[in-house]
Amino acid sequence: MYSRQLINDMSQGNGRREFIAAVAAGTTLGLAGCTDVLTPDSGNGGASDFPSDDIEIICPFSEGGGTDLTARQLADQVENQLDTSSYVTNTTGGSGSVGFDKIATASPDGHTIGILTVEICTISHLDIGDVTHEDMTPILQYNFDPAALTVHEDAPYGTLAEFIDHASENPGSISVSNSGTGAIWHLAAAAFEQAADIELDHIGYDGAAPATEAVLSGETEATTSSAAEVSSQVQDGPLEMLAFFGEERHPAFEDVPTLVEEGHDVTIGAWRGIGGPAGMDEEIVTTLEEAFDEIYDSDAFKEFMQNNNFGRVHRDSGEFEQFMQDESTRFGDLIDELGIKGE
Numbered sequence: 553m554y555s556r557q558l559i560n561d562m563s564q565g566n567g568r569r570e571f572i573a574a575v576a577a578g579t580t581l582g583l584a585g586c587t588d589v590l591t592p593d594s595g596n597g598g599a600s601d602f603p604s605d606d607i608e609i610i611c612p613f614s615e616g617g618g619t620d621l622t623a624r625q626l627a628d629q630v631e632n633q634l635d636t637s638s639y640v641t642n643t644t645g646g647s648g649s650v651g652f653d654k655i656a657t658a659s660p661d662g663h664t665i666g667i668l669t670v671e672i673c674t675i676s677h678l679d680i681g682d683v684t685h686e687d688m689t690p691i692l693q694y695n696f697d698p699a700a701l702t703v704h705e706d707a708p709y710g711t712l713a714e715f716i717d718h719a720s721e722n723p724g725s726i727s728v729s730n731s732g733t734g735a736i737w738h739l740a741a742a743a744f745e746q747a748a749d750i751e752l753d754h755i756g757y758d759g760a761a762p763a764t765e766a767v768l769s770g771e772t773e774a775t776t777s778s779a780a781e782v783s784s785q786v787q788d789g790p791l792e793m794l795a796f797f798g799e800e801r802h803p804a805f806e807d808v809p810t811l812v813e814e815g816h817d818v819t820i821g822a823w824r825g826i827g828g829p830a831g832m833d834e835e836i837v838t839t840l841e842e843a844f845d846e847i848y849d850s851d852a853f854k855e856f857m858q859n860n861n862f863g864r865v866h867r868d869s870g871e872f873e874q875f876m877q878d879e880s881t882r883f884g885d886l887i888d889e890l891g892i893k894g895e
Contacts, residue, residue, distance in 0.1 A: 555559050567720050568732075570787060574639050578719065599682070599833040599835035599836050599849060600835075601664065602661070602833075602835070602836045602839055603634050603636045603663060603838035603839075604663075605636070605662065605663045606636060606637040606638060606639065607627070607634065607636060607637070607638040607661060607662075607663055607664075607665065608638075608639060608640075608641055608664045608665070609623050609626065609627050609630075609638060609639070609641070609665055609666060609667065609826075610641050610643050610651050610654050610655050610664065610665070610666030610667070610851060611623040611640050611641065611642045611643070611651065611666065611667050612642075612643060612644065612648035612649075612650065612651025612652055612655075612666065612667065612669065612671075613642070613644055613648060613651070613669075613795075614642060614644050615642050616742065617782070618641060618780070618824075618860070619667050619669055620640070620826060621860060622667070622694070622695060622824055622857075622862065623667050623676040625853065625856050625894055626694075626826070626844065626847060627639060627640050629842065629847045629850065629853065630843055630847060630853065633636060633843035633844075633847060634843050635848055636693055636838070641777050645674070646680055646681050647671050647674075647678075647680050647681075647734075647735075648669060648671040648672070648675065649671075649675050649680055649681025649683055650681075650781050651671055651683070652666070652668070652671075652675075652683045652687075653667065653681065653683045653689075653875075654666070654688035655668075655688065655827065655828065655829060656683050656688060656829050656830070657829065657830070658828070658829045660689070660828065660829045660830065660832045660833070661832075661833075661836070662828060662832060662836035662837075662839070662840060663772075663828065664828065664829075665826060665828040665840065666683070666826070666827060666828070667825070667826065668688060668690070668743065668824070668825045668826065668827040668876070669822065669823065669824050669825075670736050670821075670823050670850070670879065671736070671823050671877055672684065672685050672688070672757045672876065673685055673879040673880040674734065674736070674739070674880075674883045674887070675878075675881050677880075677883055677884045677887040677888075677893065678734045678887060678892065678893060679893055680734075680856075681690040683875065684880065685876035685879075685880055686830070687829070687830055688827040688828065688829065688830060688876075689827055689828045689829060689830055689831065689837060689867055689869075690825065690826075690827050690869050690870075690872035690873040690876065691825070691826040691827055691828065691837060691840050691841050691844065691872070691873070692825055692826045692840075692841055692844045692848070692866070692867070692869065693823060693824070693825035693826075693864065693865060693866065693867035693875065694844070694847065694848050694864065694865070695823055695824040695827065695862055695863060695864065695865060696718060696798070696821055696822075696823040696856070696863050697746075697778040697779070697780065697821050697822045697823070697862060697863045698778070698779075698796050698798030698799075698802075698810075698819065698820065698821035698863070699736075699737060699740035699741070699776045699777065699778065699796075699797040699820055699821045699822075700776065700777060700778065700779050700782065700793050700795070700796050700797065700802075700805075700808070701715070701741075701744065701774060701775075701776055701793065701794045701795045701797075702764075702774065702775050702776075702777070702782045702785075702786065702792065703715070703767065703769065703774045703775075703791070703792055703794060704767055704770070704773070704790055704791060704792070704795050705772060705790050705791065705792045706767070707762070707774075707792075709794075710792070710794075711794065712794045712809065712811075712814050713814065714796045715774075715794055716748050716750055719748070719750035719751065719752060720749075720750055723750070723751040724751045724752070724753050725753070726773045726774060727751055727752070727753040727754075727765060727771075727772040727773050727774070728741045728752050728753065728754055728755065728772060728773070728774045728775060728776060729755045729756075729757055729762075729763035729766040729771070729772040729774070729775040729776075730754060730755070730756055730757065730762075730763055730775065730776055730777075731756075731757060731759050731760045731763055732756045732757065732759070732760075733754070733757065733892055734887065734892050735756075736820075736821070736822050737760065737763070737775075737776045737777050737778075737822075738754055738756060738776075739820070739883060739886055739887070739890075740776050740797055740820045740821060741754060741776040742890055743775070743779060743797075743818050743820050743886060744797065744811060744816065744818055744820075744885060746889075747811070747818045748815040748816055755772050755782040760775075760777045760778070760781040761781070763775050763777060763873065764777060764781060764785060764791075767791060768785065768789070768790065768791070776797075777794070778821065778822060778861075778863035779793070779802050779804065779861060780860070781863070783804065783805075783861060786805070786853040788790075788847060793805055793808045794808070795808065795809055795810065795811050795814060796809070796811070797810070797811050797819060797820050797821055798808045798810055798819060798821060798863070799812065799819050802863075804861065816857050818863055823865070825867070825872050826840070826844055827833045827872075828840075831876050837869055841868060841869050841883065845868075848864070848866055873888065
């Protein structure tokens with residue numbers, strides 16, 4: 553198995569992507585005093601005896617958030633699947649870019665993987681970081697949480713059609729709070745705005761919680777976020793959902809239509825998956841994918857996701873790779889149109 557210090561030194565001394573490509577190609581590391589020839593199946597942490605060490609799952613976001621919660625659930629269950637210990641490391645900063653970079657520059661031996669989120673397809677377009685989905689080996693997508701358009705129950709529009717009519721007649725009069733300029737809920741509102749051919753006033757806040765509070769206090773007329781982030785205020789409070797931005801209706805809010813049902817071809821939201829650095833051995837990827845497949849289908853994981861209002865969506869390694877490519881293209885175009893690069 554490659555020395556972690558050696559990996560760190562090499563990744564700092566050369567360009568990160570060039571280093572990843574070199575490792576992926578099986579480049580021999582010509583270091584003085586190094587007598588071991590490192591090959592994927594050398595019996596030292598290679599594909600034939602994987603896993604030969606603990607599994608580290610890097611979470612690019614802080615403890616206690618949704619991504620962290622799912623990462624820890626996966627880490628707990630994968631120990632039984634692969635008969636090895638697993639742990640989560642929170643590596644935060646740069647809208648996920650610091651953690652993504654740590655995944656991308658890890659040894660591709662499968663012992664360091666991480667959680668990939670929608671931000672892996674947006675941050676390079678926003679000039680926040682240069683790491684992209686192309687620096688990763690996709691393993692499995694396990695989650696998708698569509699955006700929801702939510703308003704105050706006292707708003708002068710009680711349906712999506714009435715909301716659009718009001719926005720059409722009063723361009724820019726409806727302010728929509730989000731979790732920050734360029735964040736997924738801002739991009740979701742902008743995609744809806746384009747599809748409905750209306751003009752909205754986008755207001756960024758530092759997270760979904762203050763964005764929701766803005767609607768409650770009357771600072772904004774609407775917000776876009778996941779269902780989980782507004783569910784309590786909708787079920788027990790003064791907020792009302794007008795539409796979901798997913799392919800299907802939310803099981804907890806079955807009376808709320810999707811945008812597609814209402815004639816607007818938009819499906820957008822936050823998502824999570826598992827990936828490792830580029831260049832992972834196919835046998836190791838298959839071993840990990842099969843293990844996480846078992847977890848995804850387990851009753852324990854289904855119950856965990858349902859109890860926390862996380863949507864379950866499954867894409868295998870190949871499907872996840874294509875999905876991320878499509879997402880990156882879509883968000884790149886949208887960010888260019890919005891003119892928010894570098895903000």
